[in-house]
Amino acid sequence: MALKTIALASVAAVTLGGVASAQEFTLRIQNHQSPESLVGKNIAQWENDVEVMSGGRVEIEMFYSSAIVKSVETFDAAINGIVDADFTNGNYQVGKDPAFQFVSDIMGGYETPWQMYAWLYNGGGMELTQKLYNSYGMHLLGWQVQGMESLNSATPIEGPADLVDWKFRSPPGLETMIFANLGASPIVIDFTEVFTSLETGIIDGADASNVSTNKSLGIYDLVKHTTYPGFHSMPADHMAINLDVWNTLPEDIQRMMEVAAQKASFRTTLDYSVGIQETVNLLQGDVTFHDWSAEDRSTFRENARKAWADFATTDTSKELVESHLEFMNKIGLVTSGAQ
Numbered sequence: 001m002a003l004k005t006i007a008l009a010s011v012a013a014v015t016l017g018g019v020a021s022a023q024e025f026t027l028r029i030q031n032h033q034s035p036e037s038l039v040g041k042n043i044a045q046w047e048n049d050v051e052v053m054s055g056g057r058v059e060i061e062m063f064y065s066s067a068i069v070k071s072v073e074t075f076d077a078a079i080n081g082i083v084d085a086d087f088t089n090g091n092y093q094v095g096k097d098p099a100f101q102f103v104s105d106i107m108g109g110y111e112t113p114w115q116m117y118a119w120l121y122n123g124g125g126m127e128l129t130q131k132l133y134n135s136y137g138m139h140l141l142g143w144q145v146q147g148m149e150s151l152n153s154a155t156p157i158e159g160p161a162d163l164v165d166w167k168f169r170s171p172p173g174l175e176t177m178i179f180a181n182l183g184a185s186p187i188v189i190d191f192t193e194v195f196t197s198l199e200t201g202i203i204d205g206a207d208a209s210n211v212s213t214n215k216s217l218g219i220y221d222l223v224k225h226t227t228y229p230g231f232h233s234m235p236a237d238h239m240a241i242n243l244d245v246w247n248t249l250p251e252d253i254q255r256m257m258e259v260a261a262q263k264a265s266f267r268t269t270l271d272y273s274v275g276i277q278e279t280v281n282l283l284q285g286d287v288t289f290h291d292w293s294a295e296d297r298s299t300f301r302e303n304a305r306k307a308w309a310d311f312a313t314t315d316t317s318k319e320l321v322e323s324h325l326e327f328m329n330k331i332g333l334v335t336s337g338a339q
Helices: 038-053 071-079 098-103 113-122 125-134 174-181 191-199 211-217 243-248 251-283 294-311 315-330
Strands: 007-015 018-031 058-063 085-087 138-145 151-153 167-170 185-188 205-207 225-227 236-242 288-290
Touching: 018 038, 018 071, 018 236, 038 058, 038 138, 038 251, 071 085, 071 138, 071 236, 098 125, 098 294, 098 315, 113 125, 113 138, 113 251, 113 315, 125 138, 125 315, 138 243, 138 251, 167 174, 167 191, 174 185, 174 294, 191 205, 211 251, 236 243, 236 251, 294 315
Parallel strands: 018 058, 018 085, 167 185, 167 205, 225 288
Antiparallel strands: 007 018, 085 236, 138 236, 151 205, 151 225
């Protein structure tokens, strides 16, 4: 049983119909976003929605920018009762099980956030993901997908052939395997060092984030080629709560939290899609945007699948990869022979 920071107290609540007994719940939640970010603003709206819909029965203490523990430690902090919920990213937990990679960023699989959401809600993904989270004493409320990320380069990247010998910044793990399969030379560099590494010529390009975030980082002041729409990466921040705490909540509050989470998720994706398109419009004439053909994307996906198979070393991760492939086949992203 996790140590609970959730406070349960019976309080008297006066209603129009008389006096009713209500229960008060206080939840402590950490996320790794700043309150000014789009994701942070939608997390704040989730908090407000839950508090209002519950009629004040739920009070939430939200800690932004990983104020209590490091981002990578938030999941364990929620498991152990230091906080009640973790609104960071499942990819931080890949060291526990590679399965977390395939519930946070399949990489090279889906082409839009809505396809990822569709797998989660229509392709059996939620059941499998919940099984993974429950095994660690956590419950998944939902995702917040910030949009398709773009590759940035000093030289044209019009298709897979341009990736051969391309020296670029990559995060560690699955992505390095995918791009190595395509002949690129990924170099693991911390996100905070992307700009300096490009400026000094240590790398020829970078996988950093989506177009709007890349612009805010100053990347397009240094390199003038980028893939758009992006397709190689779509990280999904998770909204996860301690399972014991979740089971303590009455069903009506659970549903309020789930509905509010889905609203926050979709609003985050919509907000980013607008911001990304506005940035693309602003950069026209200064930056060259490379929209890969369906054939080139298929080539990338085939190489990504080889990396998925190598990365998925546990039964749970293999089950998730199989589920993704089945759904991709269903919506036409891979052929039936891909399974």
